[in-house]
Amino acid sequence: MKKSSFQDRFKLDDEVMKISRICLVVFFTFIGFGIFAPIDELGLYDPKWIRVLHASVTLSFFIATYFSDRVRNQIQPIMLFFFYTMSAHSLVLLYWNSLYIGYLVGMILVLSCIGVSFVDRRSLVSYLGTVTSAGIVIGIYTKEPQVDLPLYLSSIITPALVSYLTLNIRLSSVEKLRISESKLKGFQDRMLNELEMANETQSNLVTTEWPKTKGIRLHSFFRSFGQVGGDAISYLQREDGKLALFFADVSGHGIASAMVSAMAVLAFKIHGNQNEPSVCLRSIHSDLQELVPNNHISACVLFVDTNTKEIQYSIAGHPPLIRIEKETGPKFMEGMGTLIVSFLKPNLKDFTITPNSGDRILLYSDGILEVFDEAGEIYGDEHLFTSIKNHSDKKGEEFLNALYEDSMSFSAKRISDDMSMLLLEIL
Numbered sequence: 001m002k003k004s005s006f007q008d009r010f011k012l013d014d015e016v017m018k019i020s021r022i023c024l025v026v027f028f029t030f031i032g033f034g035i036f037a038p039i040d041e042l043g044l045y046d047p048k049w050i051r052v053l054h055a056s057v058t059l060s061f062f063i064a065t066y067f068s069d070r071v072r073n074q075i076q077p078i079m080l081f082f083f084y085t086m087s088a089h090s091l092v093l094l095y096w097n098s099l100y101i102g103y104l105v106g107m108i109l110v111l112s113c114i115g116v117s118f119v120d121r122r123s124l125v126s127y128l129g130t131v132t133s134a135g136i137v138i139g140i141y142t143k144e145p146q147v148d149l150p151l152y153l154s155s156i157i158t159p160a161l162v163s164y165l166t167l168n169i170r171l172s173s174v175e176k177l178r179i180s181e182s183k184l185k186g187f188q189d190r191m192l193n194e195l196e197m198a199n200e201t202q203s204n205l206v207t208t209e210w211p212k213t214k215g216i217r218l219h220s221f222f223r224s225f226g227q228v229g230g231d232a233i234s235y236l237q238r239e240d241g242k243l244a245l246f247f248a249d250v251s252g253h254g255i256a257s258a259m260v261s262a263m264a265v266l267a268f269k270i271h272g273n274q275n276e277p278s279v280c281l282r283s284i285h286s287d288l289q290e291l292v293p294n295n296h297i298s299a300c301v302l303f304v305d306t307n308t309k310e311i312q313y314s315i316a317g318h319p320p321l322i323r324i325e326k327e328t329g330p331k332f333m334e335g336m337g338t339l340i341v342s343f344l345k346p347n348l349k350d351f352t353i354t355p356n357s358g359d360r361i362l363l364y365s366d367g368i369l370e371v372f373d374e375a376g377e378i379y380g381d382e383h384l385f386t387s388i389k390n391h392s393d394k395k396g397e398e399f400l401n402a403l404y405e406d407s408m409s410f411s412a413k414r415i416s417d418d419m420s421m422l423l424l425e426i427l
Helices: 003-007 012-037 050-067 069-073 076-097 101-117 121-141 149-205 255-271 277-288 380-390 396-410
Strands: 216-223 232-236 245-250 297-304 311-316 323-324 330-334 349-354 360-364 419-426
Touching: 003 076, 012 050, 012 076, 012 101, 050 069, 050 076, 069 076, 076 101, 101 121, 101 149, 101 245, 121 297, 121 311, 216 232, 216 396, 232 255, 232 419, 245 255, 245 419, 255 277, 255 396, 277 297, 277 311, 330 380, 396 419
Parallel strands: none
Antiparallel strands: 216 419, 232 245, 245 297, 297 311, 311 349, 323 330, 323 360, 360 419
């Protein structure tokens, strides 16, 4: 159980693997140089076959770290084995050769390396206690040592203490990192939950289920640039029997824009019974101007008389509406106006049109138009009109999806804004 919790707490990563490989290379290099050392000339006892075997095994495990998952998963126990064998090798040779300085350097090297190679305090303390105690005993009982005993003991004890302190510092850093990652994950989880809630709110801001009326069929389309967007499409059954429609595009993206969209829809629901569409837009502007300092809104409000099919509308900085007639095809409808919820007082007018049976009225956000191909050419009005003509035989949602697909094909599915459309089909 303890082993499992330890693994959960300190999972080996690429950095630990890199350090282990560096230590293996250092061990191999040190042992390799020892193979060619003039042992006989120096009068040292150091069987060559032990050094060759030790170097071969070290090199084999180093290579295996690149090809064997088992070795990578068990790298800490493997490294502990190498630290013990390297230490035992050095201690035996120190005793056999009267604390020869070359083997003392090897002992210091091993003791120094382990502190940066491990994340398990228990294994490190056990190793340091065992090896340091053995080193002290060997130093005390070695006859005719070539190194002064105080210097030898300090050379053994000092790197052991440094290794222990190094591990404590690393464990403290790992713990702080773990806590930071836990807090970051909690923050990310909260943000994802909030984004999901905002996305659900956004879906409610774009009406997809429309009331059935005897003279008009309504269809809407929406694709968000991000997880949430700033477009809104809504309606209100007016007290006089007319149908009020609201189409808005809030500047910017994300949660802030979605919040402004929600506020704009609420304001529309409050003021949708005004006498004229322009008055409704001005009322929305007045309600939100002080509350929304950093966003502006392009919008359009339509009052539709489902009996006479007369449509009153006002445009606030929104792309012009398109009337699609059976005989003549698409053309822009009259009407312009300035943005609402901006620093300037909106300049708005009202317009009236009575379309014929079979006509269609298309409202769309600038996200449909403002996409670019690889050469930098904008999709724009011309391509949109061509797409409308090419798909004039389609109806309702099929027609809107076809317009969207043409825009996406033109830009290789690279978009920079929310994309929304509203289609009124006059029966």
